[in-house]
Amino acid sequence: DTEVTQTPKHLVMGMTNKKSLKCEQHMGHRAMYWYKQKAKKPPELMFVYSYEKLSINESVPSRFSPECPNSSLLNLHLHALQPEDSALYLCASHGTGANEQFFGPGTRLTVL
Amino acid sequence: SQQGEEDPQALSIQEGENATMNCSYKTSINNLQWYRQNSGRGLVHLILIRSNEREKHSGRLRVTLDTSKKSSSLLITASRAADTASYFCATPFIGGFKTIFGAGTRLFVKA
Numbered sequence: 001d002t003e004v005t006q007t008p009k010h011l012v013m014g015m016t017n018k019k020s021l022k023c024e025q026h027m028g029h030r031a032m033y034w035y036k037q038k039a040k041k042p043p044e045l046m047f048v049y050s051y052e053k054l055s056i057n058e059s060v061p062s063r064f065s066p067e068c069p070n071s072s073l074l075n076l077h078l079h080a081l082q083p084e085d086s087a088l089y090l091c092a093s094h095g096t097g098a099n100e101q102f103f104g105p106g107t108r109l110t111v112l
Numbered sequence: 113s114q115q116g117e118e119d120p121q122a123l124s125i126q127e128g129e130n131a132t133m134n135c136s137y138k139t140s141i142n143n144l145q146w147y148r149q150n151s152g153r154g155l156v157h158l159i160l161i162r163s164n165e166r167e168k169h170s171g172r173l174r175v176t177l178d179t180s181k182k183s184s185s186l187l188i189t190a191s192r193a194a195d196t197a198s199y200f201c202a203t204p205f206i207g208g209f210k211t212i213f214g215a216g217t218r219l220f221v222k223a
Contacts, residue, residue, distance in 0.1 A: 004154070031209055042200055042213035043155065055209055090154055099143055099204065101211065103154035 003027075006091050006104035014112050015081060021107045023074040023091030031055075032074045033101065034066060035090040043090055049074060081111045118201060118214040126222050131188045133217040135201030136181075144177055144184050145202045147213075155200065158186075193223040 004025045013019050023032065031050050035043035048056035049068040057066075063085075065077040074091055088108055092101040118135045125131055137144070143162045147155040161168045161177045161184065168175045174187040188195055201214040 006154075033209075040216075040218070042216050045210060048209045050209060088152065092155075099160055100145060100157040101155075103147075103156070105154045106152070108152065 004091055004093055004102050004104035006089075006107050008107060009105065010108045010110075012110045012112065013078065013081065015083070017081075018077070018079045020078065021076040021089055021091075021109075023076075023104055024072055025093045025102070025104075026072055027093065027095065027102065028071075029093035029095045029098075029102070030071060031094050031096075032068065033090075033092040034074070034076050035092065037088045037090055037106070047076075078109075081109075083111050085109065086111045118199075118217050120217055121215065122218045122220070124220045124222065125191055127191060127193055129191055129221075131191050131195070131219055131221070133186050133199055133219070135184045135186070135214050137184075137201070137203045137212075137214075138182065139203075140206060141179075141203045142206050143204065144175075145204070145211075146173075146175060146184075146186050147200045147202055149198045149200065149216075151197070158199075188219075191219075191221045193221050195219060196221045 007022045033048050034046040037043045045058050046060045047066045052068045063080050067075040088106045090106045091104040094101045145160045146158045149155045159170045159175050161175045172189045177184045198216045198218045200216045202211050204211045
């Protein structure tokens with residue numbers, strides 16, 4: 001299985017809502033990533049988990065809270081988001097010693 | 113700021129023509145990668161070229177790397193409508209997890 005899955009595909013939420021994005025891979029990859037991508041822009045790194053531990057937080061606001069419950073699963077908990085947080089959120093993973101990242105299809109998030 | 117910058121920002125060509133896009137980066141690298149992204153979807157890895165390589169081929173793709181100029185180019189030959197997508201170069205930080213993506217080139221291939 002060489003696939004990274006993300007749910008939901010689309011999410012619309014109000015600024016007072018709490019929601020979560022989910023990412024899953026079964027390739028045995030021990031590094032997992034969250035990226036944020038605005039329209040016509042490249043992906044911007046948000047968080048990196050390595051061996052289920054947070055390795056990189058790119059100064060992301062605390063209204064975004066990542067979680068890595070196990071080596072296959074990565075969550076991004078959302079709370080009190082702003083309209084400018086509307087974007088495509090991409091999850092990716094890569095294996096130890098590998099170079100390429102495998103990306104999920106993304107979650108299109110709209111904050112009203 | 114982003115490590116990789118790309119040009120052109122957008123490119124429109126006819127089916128069958130070749131498409132060339134360029135990428136520049138700022139720091140030392142072990143490798144440089146190219147990804148494709150169809151509209152609103154995830155990125156797909158296309159090809160990787162190592163810092164000690166000058167040119168690499170994969171099917172209709174040809175990538176060059178000039179480490180002295182800190183630049184790379186991606187050539188897609190005999191383009192097809194299905195090649196319509198955004199193309200990003202990516203440079204992983206040496207010894208780390210972070211990868212910087214270039215601004216991207218939006219390619220439109222007209223049938």
